[in-house]
Amino acid sequence: MKIGRRGFLSFVIGGAAGTALSPLPWKLTDDSSIWTQMWPWTPVPKDGETSYVNSVCTLCSGGCGITVRKIDERAVKIEGMKGHPINNGGACLLGLSGLQLLYGPTRIKSPLKRTGKRGQGGWEKISWKAAVSEVVEKLGNLRSKSQSHTVGFVSGSDRGTIPRLFERFLTAYGSPNLMRMPSVRDSYELTLHMMQGVQALPGFDFENADFILSLGSGIIDGWGSPVRMFRANSAWQNANVKVIQIEPRLSNTAAKSSKWIPINPGTETALVMGLAHVIIKEYLYDTGFILNYTNGFEDWKRLVMDNYSPDSVAAITGIDSGTIVVLARSFANASRPLAICGRGDGSSPVSLKGCTAVHALNALVGNVNKKGGVWAVSDTDYISWPEIEMDSKAAAGMQHERLDGAGSKKYLFSRYLMNRLPETVNSGAQYPLQALFVSGANPLYTLHDTKSTEKAFDKIPFVVSFSSYMDETAQNADLILPNHVFLERYEDVPAPVGLIQPVIGLAKPVVEPQFNTRHVGDVIIRMAKGLGGSVADAFPWDSYYSCLKETLNDNWETLVDKGFRSDTELMNPTLESSFDTVSGKFEFINPDTGSMPQFKPVSIEGDEKLYPLVLIPYDSIRLANSYIGDPPFAIKTVEDTVLKGKYVFVEINPKTARSAGLHEGQRVLLITPKGKAEVKIHLFEGIMPGIIALPRGLGHTAFDDYLAGKGINFNTLIGTVEDPDSGMDTAWGIRAKLSKV
Amino acid sequence: MDSALIPKGVKRCPLWQFLLFTGAVGIVLLWGVYAMLLCWFKGLNQTNMNDYYGFALWIWADLAVIAVGGGAFFTGLLRYIFGKDALKNIINYAVLIGFICYSSALLILAIDIGQPLRGWFIFWHANVHSMLTEVAFCLSAYFGVLTIEYIPLILENRQIDKVPFFHHLGHNMHEIMAVFAATGAFLSFFHQGSLGGVAGVLYGRPFAFREGIFIWPWTFFLYTWSAAACGPCFTILVTKITEKVVRKKLVKDNAIELLAKISGWMLLTYTMAKTYDTWYWFTVTAPSKGFALMDFYSNNPLYGIWMLVVEIGICGLIPAVILITDKGRKNSMTLWIAVILAVIGVCLNRWVMVLQVMAVPVMTFDQWVLYIPSWQEVATTILPLAYGIILIAISYRYLPVFPNEPELNPIEPLNEEETAVESPVELEQELKPAEA
Amino acid sequence: MKHNKAQKFGMVIDLDKCTGCGSCMVACMSENNVPFRKDESDKFLSITWMRVYRLTNGKPFPNTDICYLPRPCMQCAGQHEGHSPCVSVCPAIATDYSTETGIVSQIYTRCFGCRYCMASCPYHARYFNWWDPIWPDGMEKYLSPNVSPRMRGVVEKCSFCFHRYQLAKEKAFMEGRRNIEENEYQTACTQACPAGAVTFGDLNNPDHAVYNLVKPDHKHSGRPTNPHAFRLLERLGTNPKVYYLSSRKWVRQVGDNYLKNEAKVKKPVHHG
Ligand SMILES: Nc1nc2c(c(=O)[nH]1)N[C@H]1C(S)=C(S)[C@@H](COP(=O)(O)OP(=O)(O)OC[C@H]3O[C@@H](n4cnc5c(=O)[nH]c(N)nc54)[C@H](O)[C@@H]3O)O[C@H]1N2
Ligand SMILES: Nc1nc2c(c(=O)[nH]1)N[C@H]1C(S)=C(S)[C@@H](COP(=O)(O)OP(=O)(O)OC[C@H]3O[C@@H](n4cnc5c(=O)[nH]c(N)nc54)[C@H](O)[C@@H]3O)O[C@H]1N2
Ligand code: SF4
Ligand code: SF4
Numbered sequence A: 001m002k003i004g005r006r007g008f009l010s011f012v013i014g015g016a017a018g019t020a021l022s023p024l025p026w027k028l029t030d031d032s033s034i035w036t037q038m039w040p041w042t043p044v045p046k047d048g049e050t051s052y053v054n055s056v057c058t059l060c061s062g063g064c065g066i067t068v069r070k071i072d073e074r075a076v077k078i079e080g081m082k083g084h085p086i087n088n089g090g091a092c093l094l095g096l097s098g099l100q101l102l103y104g105p106t107r108i109k110s111p112l113k114r115t116g117k118r119g120q121g122g123w124e125k126i127s128w129k130a131a132v133s134e135v136v137e138k139l140g141n142l143r144s145k146s147q148s149h150t151v152g153f154v155s156g157s158d159r160g161t162i163p164r165l166f167e168r169f170l171t172a173y174g175s176p177n178l179m180r181m182p183s184v185r186d187s188y189e190l191t192l193h194m195m196q197g198v199q200a201l202p203g204f205d206f207e208n209a210d211f212i213l214s215l216g217s218g219i220i221d222g223w224g225s226p227v228r229m230f231r232a233n234s235a236w237q238n239a240n241v242k243v244i245q246i247e248p249r250l251s252n253t254a255a256k257s258s259k260w261i262p263i264n265p266g267t268e269t270a271l272v273m274g275l276a277h278v279i280i281k282e283y284l285y286d287t288g289f290i291l292n293y294t295n296g297f298e299d300w301k302r303l304v305m306d307n308y309s310p311d312s313v314a315a316i317t318g319i320d321s322g323t324i325v326v327l328a329r330s331f332a333n334a335s336r337p338l339a340i341c342g343r344g345d346g347s348s349p350v351s352l353k354g355c356t357a358v359h360a361l362n363a364l365v366g367n368v369n370k371k372g373g374v375w376a377v378s379d380t381d382y383i384s385w386p387e388i389e390m391d392s393k394a395a396a397g398m399q400h401e402r403l404d405g406a407g408s409k410k411y412l413f414s415r416y417l418m419n420r421l422p423e424t425v426n427s428g429a430q431y432p433l434q435a436l437f438v439s440g441a442n443p444l445y446t447l448h449d450t451k452s453t454e455k456a457f458d459k460i461p462f463v464v465s466f467s468s469y470m471d472e473t474a475q476n477a478d479l480i481l482p483n484h485v486f487l488e489r490y491e492d493v494p495a496p497v498g499l500i501q502p503v504i505g506l507a508k509p510v511v512e513p514q515f516n517t518r519h520v521g522d523v524i525i526r527m528a529k530g531l532g533g534s535v536a537d538a539f540p541w542d543s544y545y546s547c548l549k550e551t552l553n554d555n556w557e558t559l560v561d562k563g564f565r566s567d568t569e570l571m572n573p574t575l576e577s578s579f580d581t582v583s584g585k586f587e588f589i590n591p592d593t594g595s596m597p598q599f600k601p602v603s604i605e606g607d608e609k610l611y612p613l614v615l616i617p618y619d620s621i622r623l624a625n626s627y628i629g630d631p632p633f634a635i636k637t638v639e640d641t642v643l644k645g646k647y648v649f650v651e652i653n654p655k656t657a658r659s660a661g662l663h664e665g666q667r668v669l670l671i672t673p674k675g676k677a678e679v680k681i682h683l684f685e686g687i688m689p690g691i692i693a694l695p696r697g698l699g700h701t702a703f704d705d706y707l708a709g710k711g712i713n714f715n716t717l718i719g720t721v722e723d724p725d726s727g728m729d730t731a732w733g734i735r736a737k738l739s740k741v
Numbered sequence B: 001m002d003s004a005l006i007p008k009g010v011k012r013c014p015l016w017q018f019l020l021f022t023g024a025v026g027i028v029l030l031w032g033v034y035a036m037l038l039c040w041f042k043g044l045n046q047t048n049m050n051d052y053y054g055f056a057l058w059i060w061a062d063l064a065v066i067a068v069g070g071g072a073f074f075t076g077l078l079r080y081i082f083g084k085d086a087l088k089n090i091i092n093y094a095v096l097i098g099f100i101c102y103s104s105a106l107l108i109l110a111i112d113i114g115q116p117l118r119g120w121f122i123f124w125h126a127n128v129h130s131m132l133t134e135v136a137f138c139l140s141a142y143f144g145v146l147t148i149e150y151i152p153l154i155l156e157n158r159q160i161d162k163v164p165f166f167h168h169l170g171h172n173m174h175e176i177m178a179v180f181a182a183t184g185a186f187l188s189f190f191h192q193g194s195l196g197g198v199a200g201v202l203y204g205r206p207f208a209f210r211e212g213i214f215i216w217p218w219t220f221f222l223y224t225w226s227a228a229a230c231g232p233c234f235t236i237l238v239t240k241i242t243e244k245v246v247r248k249k250l251v252k253d254n255a256i257e258l259l260a261k262i263s264g265w266m267l268l269t270y271t272m273a274k275t276y277d278t279w280y281w282f283t284v285t286a287p288s289k290g291f292a293l294m295d296f297y298s299n300n301p302l303y304g305i306w307m308l309v310v311e312i313g314i315c316g317l318i319p320a321v322i323l324i325t326d327k328g329r330k331n332s333m334t335l336w337i338a339v340i341l342a343v344i345g346v347c348l349n350r351w352v353m354v355l356q357v358m359a360v361p362v363m364t365f366d367q368w369v370l371y372i373p374s375w376q377e378v379a380t381t382i383l384p385l386a387y388g389i390i391l392i393a394i395s396y397r398y399l400p401v402f403p404n405e406p407e408l409n410p411i412e413p414l415n416e417e418e419t420a421v422e423s424p425v426e427l428e429q430e431l432k433p434a435e436a
Numbered sequence C: 001m002k003h004n005k006a007q008k009f010g011m012v013i014d015l016d017k018c019t020g021c022g023s024c025m026v027a028c029m030s031e032n033n034v035p036f037r038k039d040e041s042d043k044f045l046s047i048t049w050m051r052v053y054r055l056t057n058g059k060p061f062p063n064t065d066i067c068y069l070p071r072p073c074m075q076c077a078g079q080h081e082g083h084s085p086c087v088s089v090c091p092a093i094a095t096d097y098s099t100e101t102g103i104v105s106q107i108y109t110r111c112f113g114c115r116y117c118m119a120s121c122p123y124h125a126r127y128f129n130w131w132d133p134i135w136p137d138g139m140e141k142y143l144s145p146n147v148s149p150r151m152r153g154v155v156e157k158c159s160f161c162f163h164r165y166q167l168a169k170e171k172a173f174m175e176g177r178r179n180i181e182e183n184e185y186q187t188a189c190t191q192a193c194p195a196g197a198v199t200f201g202d203l204n205n206p207d208h209a210v211y212n213l214v215k216p217d218h219k220h221s222g223r224p225t226n227p228h229a230f231r232l233l234e235r236l237g238t239n240p241k242v243y244y245l246s247s248r249k250w251v252r253q254v255g256d257n258y259l260k261n262e263a264k265v266k267k268p269v270h271h272g
């Protein structure tokens, strides 16, 4: 057939017109747009039945109740539990990000045994049976060689059934070396012991106080039970309660306070002594309390009056004497004033002299163990287990002095000094540590002087981590026995430190374990059974679940049902029963040591000439800095003046920056006697000239790509400064310099 | 080799030279196409745009090409509606340039949107209150008109014209071109205007916001006006550049001068209107929202007050004065300067009204934002330029774009044999009866 | 069935109480399936329906002051209801103003990503999906079915947790009620705020807390009559439904632009 040009053209034009008029192009256009609305690579969340589970968040020690929304078997949202005595519906951003930890890429999915060199990331999956056998074999060998005391346990907490199982295990096995990670609680416990003769937790009746003097405590920066503090802070706003914040940097807490008084860092105790001076001089103190319930006041008064006049305190602190006098008067004249200490989020202890000074200030105005004051809270002890029958090996092991020196002659009353462990291990002065178990803690990240901690860990032949996430310590362990995360397990959660009403929470499985993990409680029981003999006998339970249920006893039903149990009837301690000292009174001077609250500067590392600046850390609720790292949601909230790409910003006063020729956003080398790091400059009017500040919680080398490699870990830049009275690490900063790159 | 396709009475460079030239430009074109495909397949993360700078380089280019493409509608208006016959010698080129500008604008829009496959929602789910809807409708319709205006020129190709159907089609289309020119002018008025409205209605952005009448902010009228003023300048500029490149005079001076003169008066009145608008804006509109003039001009080198001076003074008043004076437009040098300044001016105006709008902080705690385009953006922005050059080259080579060319550049007649061989007389005869 | 009286859902954020803790930001992200990327430190590319700005008064040490300012979508009504800056410009009606609830919706499957709405929004409340949202393996398990994840190339923003309104309405309907109670529809950020700084409810309803906190003057585009209340960029006429409370004058002045002779305040600086 011959197709003429004309025919061809008609065909083409007709065909084009026909196609255009047909439904085909319209259909294709429509389909293509629909296709963009359901790209297979964009997930479609499955719908299902909605349910809610009440539990407790254990991502920090805050103890918040949570309600988890589920769709079928998936947890889809964490919310604060309404009506919960601690958080009543509120939640911090870490708690709200919890599901990213549950389902996140940083989880350890099965027991892992190291292959290759430590810390190089070589892992081999092993079975639980093999993992536990390996541990039992190691521990059995050590014990048979009478080396049981060379085994240590590091735990984030020492309260609740899990830490108590660790303790029980170590006792039955024969080691005194259970260590709790440091915090300002250490200082407070020791203070209560020294001044009131009690073994108790500090409690603060914030809800009833009407004047708060905070010596650098980050009330809304993570101090105490964070959500409780947020709520207290709002209640203060409503009730017009005065909050005075003393610190060298305009923290969020300082910004939210009624008044921010900048102070030379490290001189807070001098201010406290100065306030005491004015209060005593002007007879503003609670004479009734001082006369009837205290001992040693006259001696202390002499010390205060001789050394801490407002003028001399002004010279030390940089706060003018007029301000000191006014502050002292308004503190003393308030009806329920309350002074607190513990810098930032309170994860570092303060010196014993400093903490006792603050407690003495509270005692001056008589607000000890009363409404709106500081309480010595005895831990609600719901845990009563049968006595442990120690065999001779265990008894012998327990005779050894602790490696960290707590309870030694030098630091008789300190209970845990985890901060001293690296030094002891490194110096080899005492016996070597043969095995270390870590649970709910990440010492390789959170302890000051990371390098020395790493060195110590290198010396320990066998390191076992119970971490659910690949944190820095797990990364450097020999064996990882991954615990369930809190949304997959039962665990009792005692009231957070600082609270005065007794609350017990119960974390419970919201979802099935997602991976081949095991409850650390079950693992401990298995380890004990594996060791046999008296160690096994100390663990009469067949599982952690039965142990917990038996322990909680009458409370079990309520806890499973509501998620918490709270007694509104407070045990309001009478003043008469508050002091268990020899005198039966509040002691301004410790009768054993003769030590008195006073200002003894904690000098920081570094030569002023070489290092003209002072570097201090700061805490932010948006940056988790304990053993949990920031999940993706949380790190997303970090401002671009704190972190940009892989650089963290160091805050510096514009004046200081100008004299050093530095400008906003500039990249510089931050050098301290302990290390150096490349950081960026952020000019901040709210920081005292001469001081520079870095946030804590960044610079992870472990976890996932959403967190690792961002910024630097403050702890790599700071060393430890041991408090001569307590052995605690009271380093609050370090000298530093900035050099251009 | 391709001489059969080349219009009668004109001389073209050898084919190899032509291919070398278009090939070189074609490489740039391919680079742009590659970038375009990246944007389509990987998404707009290929650009350096962000949530503050959601409109960026190529949107400016889009507005700028539409502005300078305004030469097509305005020349058409003058030629067909107002009967300025002298312009018949430049109208083809004006239409071609317009066609290139508008097809480029549509292409840029197709790259710019985050969901190109849903682009048609703008028609299907049209929001009549949105300036962008108006733009989309008028722009597409006017592009249709330009296509219709461009087709007769294609049909005049020596070979195509030999097909009687096309010959007649072309002839008839020429006859009714006035209708399309009128439609085009109407559509252009609205889409140039609504493009101005795009920025002017942004009452959340005091730098862009303008009062106006009814639903139209003043920028609506200013855009149309400036496009009418500066579009023809661009037509003249491109014509002049083409003449320089091919080293021939292509359009008679009377056409250029007439267009230049009208442009000059349009530009002068536009500049006055723009000055008044600016004055009203910074004395009434902006202060009512708490902004002083200098709040809009940062001390960074890019967005300084110099922009206003350059736009209105140097690129508005100066070219206007040159073009309205006889001497100015007759002198080749000053004419060059005037048209270049006018084109820069209108492009600068579009830049300011799109990009500076994004850069100026509105919330008191916002900061000035700077933006540097990625190579993909630069490539996709250059893409239309390369495409335009190639289309001009092809059109110039094979179509009688410039009716004056043979007259202005007489050549020796082609040898008889060549013509005979090329003319398929039989075919023409064969077709004739059917066409009748 | 008779239609309900028009509601005007709004939010009041007490800046005296807000601690900048960021809970609202995260509550929003987890409630609304907001995606995240490995580096979120470029805030011009980081999707945060709720963003907490950190403002300082610009004064030198030690007179510096900080205020945090959480910024959801303002749900602008414009000068006549529905003439929101963003709604009026969207060419495809992919974002719309509900006169029923006062909420500005966003239909992701309709949006074709022209970003005109972003250019129109002076509050930077709108975010473009420059990338495909990708959840690390396993993490898609926590995605909520109430809010569909957005595809690349479309704009998203705070919806006042509209799905919660829908669920509350559905529940009320099932129980044979026409109206929902104040506590039945609360946004995720309001609920999560540990400081209790955020209040949410119907600005048209004198029984609701939001109404009593700001006492909106509906005859004048809802401007607040509480002297401590203000709205962001009130002078632009966007008519937002998010109000702020502050006892500090400099904070209230940060909310809008003033000419030098109107207010002699130093321009504040934004950090982060
Ligand atoms: N291309 C494309 N388009 C889509 C979709 C899609 O997948 N692709 N999805 C479609 C779907 S599923 C939906 S639901 C729509 C959503 O789109 P629309 O139905 O347009 O609704 P929205 O604006 O999302 O939702 C709120 C609107 O509903 C109105 N409204 C709210 N409550 C009430 C009420 O009680 N009574 C009355 N009378 N009105 C009320 C308000 O005016 C408000 O504008 O978009 C549809 N459009
Ligand atoms: N923030 C906010 N949230 C909203 C709304 C809002 O306006 N704002 N609107 C609400 C409204 S009205 C609606 S309807 C919903 C819409 O929310 P969704 O119900 O999540 O609907 P789409 O976003 O349209 O997505 C539907 C998805 O279904 C998938 N799909 C399509 N066909 C099939 C199929 O046959 N089988 C399966 N398994 N999947 C399929 C596609 O992948 C597509 O992505 O969102 C509600 N949530
Ligand atoms: S404060 Fe602590 S316990 Fe409470 S939600 Fe946050 S992380 Fe969980
Ligand atoms: S959750 Fe509340 S206190 Fe925290 S930043 Fe948001 S509004 Fe402020």
Ligand code: SF4
Residues within 6 Å of the ligand: B204, C072, C073, C074, C075, C076, C084, C085, C086, C087, C104, C120, C121, C122, C123, C124, C125, C126, C157, C238
């Ligand atoms: S804040 Fe922005 S996105 Fe929200 S309604 Fe107003 S203009 Fe639209």
Ligand code: SF4
Residues within 6 Å of the ligand: C089, C090, C091, C092, C093, C094, C095, C110, C111, C112, C113, C114, C115, C116, C117, C118, C154, C155
């Ligand atoms: S980006 Fe989407 S919502 Fe915004 S204007 Fe364009 S189509 Fe409308």
Ligand code: SF4
Residues within 6 Å of the ligand: C027, C028, C029, C031, C032, C049, C050, C072, C073, C157, C158, C159, C160, C161, C162, C187, C188, C189, C190
């Ligand atoms: S109202 Fe809902 S969508 Fe809006 S910021 Fe709050 S949580 Fe996010």
Ligand SMILES: [Mo]
Residues within 6 Å of the ligand: none
């Ligand atoms: Mo829907």
